[in-house]
Amino acid sequence: MNSLIDEWKFVAGSKYVRMIFIAPLIAALFFGLMFSHNQINKSPVIVIDEDHSAYSRSLINKLNASQYMQVTNVFPNRMEPDTLLANEKAVAVIMLPSQLELRQLQGKSSNIGILMDNSMPSGLTGIRAAISEVIQTENTTISLTRLGQSGMDADSSKGLVSPLALQQRMLYNPTTSYVSFMVLGFVNIVVLMITTTAAGSVAPRLRREGRLFADGVNPAQLWLRSVPYAVLSALSLFLSYGLLKQLGSMRFEASPFLFLIPLLVYSFALSILGMLLGYSAKDISKVGSRTSIVLYPSFLVTGIQLSPLAFPKAFQISAWALPMNWLNRLIRGMGFRGGSLTAYSLEIGALLIIIGAAALFIGLLMLREAGKTNTALE
Numbered sequence: 001m002n003s004l005i006d007e008w009k010f011v012a013g014s015k016y017v018r019m020i021f022i023a024p025l026i027a028a029l030f031f032g033l034m035f036s037h038n039q040i041n042k043s044p045v046i047v048i049d050e051d052h053s054a055y056s057r058s059l060i061n062k063l064n065a066s067q068y069m070q071v072t073n074v075f076p077n078r079m080e081p082d083t084l085l086a087n088e089k090a091v092a093v094i095m096l097p098s099q100l101e102l103r104q105l106q107g108k109s110s111n112i113g114i115l116m117d118n119s120m121p122s123g124l125t126g127i128r129a130a131i132s133e134v135i136q137t138e139n140t141t142i143s144l145t146r147l148g149q150s151g152m153d154a155d156s157s158k159g160l161v162s163p164l165a166l167q168q169r170m171l172y173n174p175t176t177s178y179v180s181f182m183v184l185g186f187v188n189i190v191v192l193m194i195t196t197t198a199a200g201s202v203a204p205r206l207r208r209e210g211r212l213f214a215d216g217v218n219p220a221q222l223w224l225r226s227v228p229y230a231v232l233s234a235l236s237l238f239l240s241y242g243l244l245k246q247l248g249s250m251r252f253e254a255s256p257f258l259f260l261i262p263l264l265v266y267s268f269a270l271s272i273l274g275m276l277l278g279y280s281a282k283d284i285s286k287v288g289s290r291t292s293i294v295l296y297p298s299f300l301v302t303g304i305q306l307s308p309l310a311f312p313k314a315f316q317i318s319a320w321a322l323p324m325n326w327l328n329r330l331i332r333g334m335g336f337r338g339g340s341l342t343a344y345s346l347e348i349g350a351l352l353i354i355i356g357a358a359a360l361f362i363g364l365l366m367l368r369e370a371g372k373t374n375t376a377l378e
Helices: 002-013 018-032 055-062 100-105 126-149 156-160 182-200 201-206 219-248 255-279 284-301 313-321 322-337 341-377
Strands: 043-049 071-073 091-098 113-116
Touching: 002 018, 002 182, 002 219, 018 182, 018 219, 055 071, 055 091, 055 100, 055 126, 071 126, 071 156, 091 182, 113 126, 156 255, 182 201, 182 219, 182 255, 182 284, 182 322, 201 255, 201 284, 219 341, 255 341, 284 313, 284 322, 313 341, 322 341
Parallel strands: 043 071, 043 091
Antiparallel strands: 091 113
16 A cells, blocks of 8 residues: 555656646547547538539529538539639539420430549538439439329329438437547547556666565555556546537537446556556656557547458457557447446456556566576575
8 A cells, every 4th residue: 555655645746637637638639629620611612613504593592592511603614623622712513404494395315524622531521412312312313303294193103203201310420520539539548648648657666666565576566656646647538528528519428427437447558558568668858659559549540530340350359458449349339328337247247357457467567577686596
């Protein structure tokens, strides 16, 4: 217990307390406000109308009425898309061909072209689906009108033209809110970076002060020193998630205080893993570069930006050794889907295995170092 009390005293007088609370909250506040619109609406598009008819103007109005795009300019003649998209004043060019109205009256099909700037794919969110929806609705309306003119009743016409209707519902993150994955990931990364670096500095600091074996070769004395970092990290994440829920309307269905349990387990795994990575560092300044072994993979393969399913199986398996992989699964499970704590025993068990494995390796390293020290003294 002496080592635990000593570490609490050190942490209380260090910059860690300020950093672990201020940095994640600033990240939550800044990115939460930045992405508070949740999704991109009214992306600018340009229309080239070669038909110049009442029907083409009506179609342009329908395109402009979509919540996903806004027609900023209509040009009467064909132009190079490179020119129209050069200054990023639009993300797509829609081309309405000549004789569009005439072919529609004759019952003939026409091709409507769309050229999209995919250099920034996020700017095209919803545009393809919105244009397809407008075209499909237009096709159905025209077909029903023609069948009605031939004497077929409305229900029969609809059954002939659209025998199947698709109804879809987006679950757990219906608005595709960036706060629920990207911003949350940034906050988690900030906490990971601060916690692993601070916990990783414990052994090098004690070694420099000549106190690493002050209580004998007892790994438990070193393990206990991870407690302050784990507790403060869990509280910091707890407050940051609360800020994102209030500020960014982040969906969170689990009981906040019940979710503290997996948060504490995760934070212990993070702290003890950081302590293992920094144990053999000759100097505290070297710890930061070592913790990048956990930092960068956590950002890439644990589901912050992309679903883990987008990666090869080998990369998915490599993520099992990263505490954040299991935290993200717990957030998506308990937080977004409203699952019970007992339903995620696999994720909590994986974090406990990480804690046990890291603690075991720390103990082995301590025993080896103590053995070398005794041999040198003899």
